[in-house]
């Protein structure tokens with residue numbers, strides 16, 4: 001067994017896999033039955049005998065790769081999971097091999113420094129001050145802060161824990177007070193409601209705000225919503241804006257919401273898990289106009305930044321707010337010490353922590369920030385073109401004009417027809433798309449993550465849908 005040989009074999013298999021997926025050689029998705037997969041991969045025999053290396057590894061890899069959903073296939077348009085740049089995958093490999101659990105600086109100076117650097121890079125894209133070491137304690141604008149977590153859901157929980165510690169600092173010791181409510185849009189991601197559950201708020205304390213026809217929060221209805229909160233003797237834990245929504249990719253009007261929250265002293269959390277990447281583009285960053293008014297922002301690199309799962313950032317305008325999210329003692333880790341770096345452990349649910357910054361950094365350093373911005377623009381533009389094309393098709397209708405790289409549309413007919421069409425498509429394996437509920441109707445949903453997907457793929461998809469419709 002040799003690391004070098006096996007890594008070379010793996011790289012060769014992945015390279016072939018990548019080229020074939022890009023050419024569309026294989027179905028984009030195939031779902032053999034679980035028992036069949038366990039048998040085909042000979043899992044039991046391999047565990048019994050060991051020795052997965054060399055030729056055995058090559059054989060296993062071929063069979064394993066055949067079971068995969070091919071994200072690098074241009075017909076992959078289903079979910080908001082990055083089509084990773086290989087540089088990010090190399091980052092994950094290096095991190096996995098060195099295994100520097102960098103929540104404390106002494107366990108990974110390079111990994112922790114890179115996370116510090118990447119968080120600062122993201123903070124500056126938001127328009128917040130980067131953190132310095134040691135922190136500057138100048139008056140005026142606070143230094144921002146952040147941490148990378150395993151996913152936007154955990155990141156949302158972390159941000160709302162920070163919000164809770166500002167509104168109700170006693171919560172850590174005494175438990176969550178009964179009078180806190182969370183103001184959210186009906187289009188907010190389900191992880192927000194889950195965070196409310198985990199933080200001990202309860203779902204009844206998650207209050208929905210009024211939205212317009214595209215599902216965006218109506219800022220002029222916010223005073224009435226706040227008046228209701230006060231009339232019922234409640235306090236606002238945070239107001240959550242979404243940028244952009246998961247289902248249809250629409251941005252809440254962040255500036256107007258932010259101005260309201262600032263005037264009323266409310267914590268504004270912006271869930272930008274998918275859409276914050278628009279901040280990289282001079283042309284698209286107006287989608288999040290006013291985001292600097294927020295208190296916290298979640299931004300997933302494993303969605304629009306071509307980074308392998310998972311790599312999500314929790315960012316806060318005032319870094320101290322995040323330090324107070326988890327007030328807790330673990331003296332062997334948290335003792336005051338002279339050190340040349342920074343410990344992220346205070347800021348995160350996780351204790352043993354992966355060096356997630358390397359994945360994003362290596363993508364950034366491969367493509368350059370301008371290259372990554374061009375990718376985001378390309379995908380957003382493709383959605384606009386696809387929408388315009390679909391609008392011209394008399395037998396299809398669209399949900400809403402896209403603001404990101406997500407397009408929702410339906411074949412004229414029932415909700416059942418949409419579900420049937422998607423099931424058939426996936427069964428055939430030529431296209432992989434999703435569906436969503438929006439304004440009480442079922443839509444087919446495209447999320448353009450793949451830099452190789454073109455308008456021609458959308459046209460071929462429409463043709464395939466027509467054929468399936470005709471077959472009934």
Ligand SMILES: *Cc1c(COP(=O)(O)O)cnc(C)c1O
Pocket residue numbers: 080150151152153154156189191242243244245246271272273274300312
């Ligand atoms: C995807 C998404 C999430 C969840 O992020 P994960 O990284 O999948 O946990 C949260 N909010 C929004 C708006 C999202 O699009």
